[in-house]
Amino acid sequence: MKVNRVVSISISAALFITLLTLAACGGSSTPTEPAAAAPPPAPEAKTAPTDTPAPAPTDTPEPAPTDTPEPAPTDTPEPSPTDTPEPAAEPTDTPLPSPTDTPEPASASPYDAAMKMAGSWVGEWNNLTFGSSGSTTAEIDVREDGTATITFDLNGNVFGLFDPPPITFEISFDADGLTYEQEGHPLLGDLTLTVGDGAWSLVTVAESAGIALGVEGTLSPESIESTYTVGAPDGSWSADGTFELHRP
Numbered sequence: 001m002k003v004n005r006v007v008s009i010s011i012s013a014a015l016f017i018t019l020l021t022l023a024a025c026g027g028s029s030t031p032t033e034p035a036a037a038a039p040p041p042a043p044e045a046k047t048a049p050t051d052t053p054a055p056a057p058t059d060t061p062e063p064a065p066t067d068t069p070e071p072a073p074t075d076t077p078e079p080s081p082t083d084t085p086e087p088a089a090e091p092t093d094t095p096l097p098s099p100t101d102t103p104e105p106a107s108a109s110p111y112d113a114a115m116k117m118a119g120s121w122v123g124e125w126n127n128l129t130f131g132s133s134g135s136t137t138a139e140i141d142v143r144e145d146g147t148a149t150i151t152f153d154l155n156g157n158v159f160g161l162f163d164p165p166p167i168t169f170e171i172s173f174d175a176d177g178l179t180y181e182q183e184g185h186p187l188l189g190d191l192t193l194t195v196g197d198g199a200w201s202l203v204t205v206a207e208s209a210g211i212a213l214g215v216e217g218t219l220s221p222e223s224i225e226s227t228y229t230v231g232a233p234d235g236s237w238s239a240d241g242t243f244e245l246h247r248p
Helices: 002-025 110-115
Strands: 119-127 133-142 147-154 167-172 178-185 189-196 199-206 211-219 223-231 238-246
Touching: 110 133, 119 223, 133 238, 167 178
Parallel strands: none
Antiparallel strands: 119 133, 119 238, 133 147, 147 167, 178 189, 189 199, 199 211, 211 223, 223 238
8 A cells, every 4th residue: 555655646746747847848748637627827917007197298389479570661762864955956047146336335535534633632752762751732724625734843852952843734635645745844854744544654854953853653533653763864873762642
């Protein structure tokens, strides 16, 4: 009995090893004896579903609209109209008016011109070389017949000599003025007086007095002016001076 029990245990152990081997190799073996039904496997524990929270939506901010400024309108100046000159009209052969001879204004008569110089005058003479001076006066009387009387009165040490008496000239004039000549004047000797075109001159040579005088100047209805040179006829001495007359 003991031997059978040992054999039974050995067979059972060998069968169990065979089953394990077959299970490990994936094979199957038909046991000689039905194996004891294995207890049903414990139901697998169902894994509780884990509520994986869906990722919270991220509010991706929309890009802020950028106000792209519209370009400022540029006032493009309209081109200024060009004044296109109208074509010149074709010249018409209009005869030019014949020139009219405009008469020149009539000049004043010799008498009217001489009358502008008539009347009283006052002034002075100055010897610039010797520093002497004196007053002078003049009277001019004009007549319609074309004659006139001119009287000069020079006061002071005239010509370095003395105060001479008034000097009178009886003259004739015309549209060209006058030219008066005299020989043997008591003070001035031989003289020539010329007046015209706003100028006057006097040239005298008094040999007996040893004096020669040359005067050149201008005249107008308002003034009579001149420079003079007085000296010896042979040029051994001379002096320069001025002479002027104006309306009183």
